[in-house]
Amino acid sequence: MAKAKARAKRKATSKKQPRPARSKDGLLLVATRKGAWLFRGNAARNEWRADGPHFLGHIIHHVMLDPRDGKTMLATASTGHLGPTIFRSTDMGKNWQECPRPPAFKKQEGGRTVKHTFWLTPAHANEPKVWYAGTSPQGLFRSEDGGITWNEFSGLNDDPKYRAWMGTEQDGTPNGPKLHSIIIDPRDPKHLYFAMSGGGVHETMDGGRQWKPLIEGMEVVAGFDPKTVTFHDPHCVRLCPSNPDRLYQQNHCGIYRLDRPAKVWKRIGKTMPTQIGDVGFPMVVHPHDDQTAWVLPMDGQTVWPRTSIKGAPAVYGTSNGGKSWTRLDAGLPKSQAWWTVKRQAFAADRGKPVRLYFGTTSGEMWASQSEGKSWNCIARHLPEIYAVETAQI
Amino acid sequence: MQWRPRKYDFQAMKILIASPLRSYTGADEVEAYGANLRALLADLDARYPGIRFRMIDEQDSVRRHMRIFINGEPVKDLKYVLDETDEVCIVQALSGG
Numbered sequence: 431m432a433k434a435k436a437r438a439k440r441k442a443t444s445k446k447q448p449r450p451a452r453s454k455d456g457l458l459l460v461a462t463r464k465g466a467w468l469f470r471g472n473a474a475r476n477e478w479r480a481d482g483p484h485f486l487g488h489i490i491h492h493v494m495l496d497p498r499d500g501k502t503m504l505a506t507a508s509t510g511h512l513g514p515t516i517f518r519s520t521d522m523g524k525n526w527q528e529c530p531r532p533p534a535f536k537k538q539e540g541g542r543t544v545k546h547t548f549w550l551t552p553a554h555a556n557e558p559k560v561w562y563a564g565t566s567p568q569g570l571f572r573s574e575d576g577g578i579t580w581n582e583f584s585g586l587n588d589d590p591k592y593r594a595w596m597g598t599e600q601d602g603t604p605n606g607p608k609l610h611s612i613i614i615d616p617r618d619p620k621h622l623y624f625a626m627s628g629g630g631v632h633e634t635m636d637g638g639r640q641w642k643p644l645i646e647g648m649e650v651v652a653g654f655d656p657k658t659v660t661f662h663d664p665h666c667v668r669l670c671p672s673n674p675d676r677l678y679q680q681n682h683c684g685i686y687r688l689d690r691p692a693k694v695w696k697r698i699g700k701t702m703p704t705q706i707g708d709v710g711f712p713m714v715v716h717p718h719d720d721q722t723a724w725v726l727p728m729d730g731q732t733v734w735p736r737t738s739i740k741g742a743p744a745v746y747g748t749s750n751g752g753k754s755w756t757r758l759d760a761g762l763p764k765s766q767a768w769w770t771v772k773r774q775a776f777a778a779d780r781g782k783p784v785r786l787y788f789g790t791t792s793g794e795m796w797a798s799q800s801e802g803k804s805w806n807c808i809a810r811h812l813p814e815i816y817a818v819e820t821a822q823i
Numbered sequence: 824m825q826w827r828p829r830k831y832d833f834q835a836m837k838i839l840i841a842s843p844l845r846s847y848t849g850a851d852e853v854e855a856y857g858a859n860l861r862a863l864l865a866d867l868d869a870r871y872p873g874i875r876f877r878m879i880d881e882q883d884s885v886r887r888h889m890r891i892f893i894n895g896e897p898v899k900d901l902k903y904v905l906d907e908t909d910e911v912c913i914v915q916a917l918s919g920g
């Protein structure tokens with residue numbers, strides 16, 4: 431009964447907002463270790479014009495266009511020397527202003543320091559100026575003025591239980607522990623998910639007053655106890671826009687699917703070819719079909735090379751919710767291509783058919799106009815690519 | 824509104840600015856007031872908004888790869904008392920690619 435009520439409430443609060451008028455041109459927002467680039471594509475997506483670099487020399491971790499107004503962009507930045515900040519544009523990247531109060535932890539004895547803002551998520555359509563941000567080390571922040579000023583959100587950053595699960599920076603990944611995959615239920619602005627590397631997947635139903643781990647069914651490195659939240663390392667979690675009750679996850683230890691209201695993740699990566707395995711970083715979901723998703727497997731053996739397996743990059747796609755996977759490598763190099771693709775560097779647009787894009791740490795941008803069936807390179811010689819987002823303009 | 828200096832008992836100090844911070848100042852040498860390092864950085868931030876957080880973190884520590892030298896000596900304590908004749912240099916650590 432309570433669940434039915436919650437669903438009815440989510441449905442009731444989900445109002446359709448008028449979308450800004452768009453042409454059919456495409457936009458790729460590419461964040462790199464040395465700056466940001468905006469790639470503007472024609473309607474056919476067979477011609478791309480590079481606009482950049484923006485912020486040359488800055489480490490740009492994520493660039494995101496607000497889909498609610500179609501013109502506000504945020505870019506999270508740091509440099510090798512300077513502290514983190516966020517730049518904001520309200521004219522599609524023509525001009526940028528620095529946000530006067532970027533995410534920062536509160537000052538206190540033993541307090542933490544934001545090294546960089548790693549992840550940006552525009553909030554629910556009914557909260558037009560609200561954004562969420564995830565940082566390294568793990569912190570959750572919220573802006574209510576379109577990304578100009580930021581505050582810690584929900585008490586999570588100082589919750590003793592969550593601090594223990596976050597671990598110390600020494601426990602984190604080589605580029606620093608991160609809070610990422612901030613997901614808003616499109617039916618309910620108070621229903622949120624986020625993930626931490628490391629520290630598991632978490633959910634709130636009440637706008638952040640209470641958070642609960644959502645880790646059952648997820649595996650951890652052999653020899654560790656999967657009941658211990660801190661041992662979990664989800665790399666990327668995505669919600670299906672066509673079915674907000676379905677989540678897909680690429681984890682350090684496999685590929686998973688979760689169909690709510692169930693709370694137990696199902697490891698769907700076991701059906702991947704054994705010589706490929708199910709290790710990787712990004713996870714991409716189809717915008718119109720909850721049975722379809724894509725991954726980009728990486729070598730997770732021994733010391734974790736995190737490169738294309740045997741130097742032959744391939745996307746793997748499922749069209750049946752993970753029951754089986756198809757290798758999608760037409761047009762990609764067949765050998766000696768030791769690519770790494772980071773968790774934010776693989777994205778889908780909302781086209782029909784869906785177009786896919788990924789960027790490599792060796793600075794190449796690849797695109798597929800056929801939902802992965804064939805690929806072509808659209809940019810080379812960029813710096814190390816950290817994140818790729820798509821938009822229609 | 825144009826920024827105006829508050830009244831102090833001493834003259835503005837000259838501060839050398841590291842190149843990564845010149846996008847804020849537009850110059851490699853600027854002036855600011857302050858009886859101690861904390862006040863000086865606050866004044867600098869009032870003139871060039873955002874500059875302080877790029878070199879001092881939220882726990883009031885000088886960031887890992889930034890250095891502040893006063894009269895040639897590295898200083899990390901924001902309570903450090905300044906004299907108007909002090910030479911303040913904000914520099915970045917040398918680094919690779």
